[in-house]
Amino acid sequence: MKSEHLPIIEVKDLYVNFYTYAGVVKAIDGVSFTIYRGETYCLVGETGCGKSVTAKSLTKLIRPPGRIEKGQVLYYREPGKEPIDLLGLSEEELRRIRGAEISYIFQDPSASLDPLYNIGYQISETMYDHGLISSIKEGFLKAVDILKSVLMPDPETRVKNYPHELSGGMKQRAVIGISLSNNPRLVIADEPTTALDATVQDQIMDLLKKLKKEKNLTVLLITHNMGLVADMCDRVAVMYAGRIVEEADIYELFKNPLHPYTKALLKAVPNPVKKIDKLESIPGTVPNLIYPPPGCRFHPRCQYAMEKCKSERPPEIWVSSTHRVSCWLYS
Amino acid sequence: MKCMSTPLVKVVDLKKYFPVKGIFFTKGYVKAVDGVNFEIYKGKTLGLVGESGCGKTTVGKLVLRLLKPTSGKALFEGKDIFKLRGKELKEFRKKAQMVFQDPYSSLNPRMTIFDTIYEPIKIYKIKVSDPEKFVVELLYRVGLNESHLYRYPHEFSGGQRQRIAIARILALNPEFIVLDEPTSALDVSVQAQILNLLKDLQKKMDLTYLFISHDLGVVRYMSDYIAVMYLGQIVEYGPAEEVFEKPLHPYTKALFSAIPIPDPEITRKREKLRVPGEPPSPINPPSGCRFHPRCPFRQEICNREEPEFIEYEKGHYVKCHLYSRK
Ligand SMILES: Nc1ncnc2c1ncn2[C@@H]1O[C@H](COP(=O)(O)OP(=O)(O)OP(=O)(O)O)[C@@H](O)[C@H]1O
Ligand SMILES: Nc1ncnc2c1ncn2[C@@H]1O[C@H](COP(=O)(O)OP(=O)(O)OP(=O)(O)O)[C@@H](O)[C@H]1O
Ligand code: SF4
Ligand SMILES: [Mg+2]
Ligand SMILES: [Mg+2]
Numbered sequence: 138m139k140s141e142h143l144p145i146i147e148v149k150d151l152y153v154n155f156y157t158y159a160g161v162v163k164a165i166d167g168v169s170f171t172i173y174r175g176e177t178y179c180l181v182g183e184t185g186c187g188k189s190v191t192a193k194s195l196t197k198l199i200r201p202p203g204r205i206e207k208g209q210v211l212y213y214r215e216p217g218k219e220p221i222d223l224l225g226l227s228e229e230e231l232r233r234i235r236g237a238e239i240s241y242i243f244q245d246p247s248a249s250l251d252p253l254y255n256i257g258y259q260i261s262e263t264m265y266d267h268g269l270i271s272s273i274k275e276g277f278l279k280a281v282d283i284l285k286s287v288l289m290p291d292p293e294t295r296v297k298n299y300p301h302e303l304s305g306g307m308k309q310r311a312v313i314g315i316s317l318s319n320n321p322r323l324v325i326a327d328e329p330t331t332a333l334d335a336t337v338q339d340q341i342m343d344l345l346k347k348l349k350k351e352k353n354l355t356v357l358l359i360t361h362n363m364g365l366v367a368d369m370c371d372r373v374a375v376m377y378a379g380r381i382v383e384e385a386d387i388y389e390l391f392k393n394p395l396h397p398y399t400k401a402l403l404k405a406v407p408n409p410v411k412k413i414d415k416l417e418s419i420p421g422t423v424p425n426l427i428y429p430p431p432g433c434r435f436h437p438r439c440q441y442a443m444e445k446c447k448s449e450r451p452p453e454i455w456v457s458s459t460h461r462v463s464c465w466l467y468s
Numbered sequence: 469m470k471c472m473s474t475p476l477v478k479v480v481d482l483k484k485y486f487p488v489k490g491i492f493f494t495k496g497y498v499k500a501v502d503g504v505n506f507e508i509y510k511g512k513t514l515g516l517v518g519e520s521g522c523g524k525t526t527v528g529k530l531v532l533r534l535l536k537p538t539s540g541k542a543l544f545e546g547k548d549i550f551k552l553r554g555k556e557l558k559e560f561r562k563k564a565q566m567v568f569q570d571p572y573s574s575l576n577p578r579m580t581i582f583d584t585i586y587e588p589i590k591i592y593k594i595k596v597s598d599p600e601k602f603v604v605e606l607l608y609r610v611g612l613n614e615s616h617l618y619r620y621p622h623e624f625s626g627g628q629r630q631r632i633a634i635a636r637i638l639a640l641n642p643e644f645i646v647l648d649e650p651t652s653a654l655d656v657s658v659q660a661q662i663l664n665l666l667k668d669l670q671k672k673m674d675l676t677y678l679f680i681s682h683d684l685g686v687v688r689y690m691s692d693y694i695a696v697m698y699l700g701q702i703v704e705y706g707p708a709e710e711v712f713e714k715p716l717h718p719y720t721k722a723l724f725s726a727i728p729i730p731d732p733e734i735t736r737k738r739e740k741l742r743v744p745g746e747p748p749s750p751i752n753p754p755s756g757c758r759f760h761p762r763c764p765f766r767q768e769i770c771n772r773e774e775p776e777f778i779e780y781e782k783g784h785y786v787k788c789h790l791y792s793r794k
Pocket of ligand 5: 525526648
């Protein structure tokens with residue numbers, strides 16, 4: 138799955154702040170991770186933990202009042218070759234990469250589609266912009282093929298439809314079609330099915346799995362849904378309050394979670410195939426990131442917190458070659 | 469399912485059609501709820517599941533008489549709630565309450581927590597000797613305390629606001645509560661707190677719940693009975709464990725298999741029933757069985773005749789031609 142562990146993206150020590158009236162939101166606080174070619178890597182965590190900001194930072198999509206303060210995003214365009222630091226590129230250079238080599242699928246398909254143009258035109262336009270086709274007309278023919286590849290029902294008709302004429306699931310198929318039209322190397326899917334119904338979500342996830350296999354895509358999947366994580370990912374990073382607290386191979390994480398937050402989170406998710414007598418809950422709430430707790434950001438809610446946890450940031454501890462955790466219990 | 473007692477809530481062939489307005493006259497009807505039957509026994513929870521727009525909220529509002537039905541009956545303690553008047557209606561309004569999904573919009577931002585919780589007491593002119601003590605007691609019951617009394621909703625997190633909304637309802641000492649997606653706006657860690665609180669209150673106060681959700685994990689955790697809705701109709705109904713372990717209706721099976729299980733070993737290996745397409749519009753629902761255009765087991769009869777809602781096994785009901793000839 139991990140095609141000999143060749144990295145495609147290496148995020149190093151990323152820091153992102155938002156300068157709001159209420160104060161400086163320390164949204165991303167030293168996040169590092171590597172995505173390997175051909176894998177599905179997952180960022181999971183609760184509202185506001187920094188998943189979307191991380192995803193957007195990869196191609197500098199952070200707009201004021203946000204600012205990337207520090208860090209590198211190394212992009213290995215060709216396997217084994219020297220990487221480029223995306224954060225060092227100009228907006229013009231990034232625009233060429235975005236949508237062509239690295240593309241996004243966001244939660245709300247309506248927001249990604251232009252209500253004034255039909256689907257065929259929108260697919261063609263993306264391809265035209267990146268020089269894959271010589272005319273919009275040529276694009277229309279390709280667009281039908283693309284809609285077929287995302288299993289859009291009745292693609293010859295749908296290609297002429299406007300967004301409002303499509304159901305939620307069809308819109309998301311169209312968005313996926315657009316984002317795959319340039320054969321990207323990395324697809325960043327930020328909660329791609331959160332707005333959809335269960336049976337439609339399942340269809341879209343099946344589609345992503347199928348396309349991934351066919352096109353040897355690398356996927357960064359962002360979700361708060363532990364079920365989707367279990368179903369889709371090869372490796373997963375658990376985020377809490379702007380930091381990655383644990384990262385592991387998917388089977389390892391569910392079998393042997395180490396971080397107290399991960400453990401608690403897994404016990405708080407009601408499992409539909411098991412009879413559960415009592416769910417475990419985590420006391421308290423997610424902290425305000427203008428005044429994040431010092432030391433380990435989870436310490437005010439952690440039942441194992443020690444003195445050290447309240448003042449010193451826990452280091453990244455590799456407990457095996459595929460499993461790291463940031464918690465003083467393991468040092 | 470059938471205890472000797474009568475159910476606290478009973479719904480008989482309930483229908484709610486919303487008119488779709490054209491320029492001059494009504495163009496048609498959204499058949500939001502189209503012939504629904506169920507019972508809820510005292511102290512129990514009925515979980516109502518189904519995808520967006522299938523009519524869950526409309527059912528919830530109907531059984532509280534927040535909407536007028538097009539036809540059908542809803543009985544509370546044996547009496548048709550749509551026929552209640554005067555004092556009886558007022559009593560019903562106190563006993564039957566609703567908690568909404570969005571804890572942000574259900575509280576008045578300009579009212580302190582004390583006023584918010586005490587307001588229903590004033591509306592119903594209930595005599596309370598020490599209002600502050602009364603409210604503090606309620607706050608404790610939902611896991612808050614006196615330090616929260618004179619603060620405003622914006623100072624609280626989503627989970628805390630949902631606790632406040634619950635305290636407000638408990639002030640009236642209700643018997644029956646419709647919980648409409650009470651935790652869908654909350655994070656998992658906080659969701660677990662609220663679900664546990666609701667279970668706890670149910671046990672202590674012998675509350676009866678209609679629990680509406682599209683999250684099957686949550687519904688399984690909360691419910692004694694399950695009703696599965698599709699396009700305005702209940703297609704399956706029965707004891708929770710039985711419906712989860714042995715679902716009958718093709719839609720129930722499809723819905724259950726579409727939910728990813730938070731366990732990679734299980735979720736990747738299990739057999740799934742995949743169905744194509746999306747739920748059609750409730751304005752012109754499909755003929756016969758409403759699920760037939762998406763159903764992998766459809767037979768010739770399915771698009772012609774509407775299947776009956778039959779008791780296939782004791783207490784376990786299903787609306788599907790595959791089962792009607794037992
Ligand atoms: N434009 C902004 N202005 C101020 N703060 C922001 C802005 N965008 C994000 N943040 C803050 O950055 C943090 C991370 O937000 P982010 O959107 O990445 O969360 P998320 O993990 O994607 O959450 P969700 O699951 O709700 O999508 C949050 O605390 C949020 O309040
Ligand atoms: N006041 C109204 N006027 C017209 N149509 C309505 C009204 N209220 C609901 N509907 C329609 O009735 C159907 C059922 O709506 P309802 O809100 O009960 O669904 P639901 O199952 O609660 O959905 P969700 O899971 O999205 O909350 C929908 O098609 C909806 O658009
Ligand atoms: S009645 Fe027919 S179409 Fe409907 S669910 Fe059963 S088999 Fe499928
Ligand atoms: Mg997000
Ligand atoms: Mg609803």
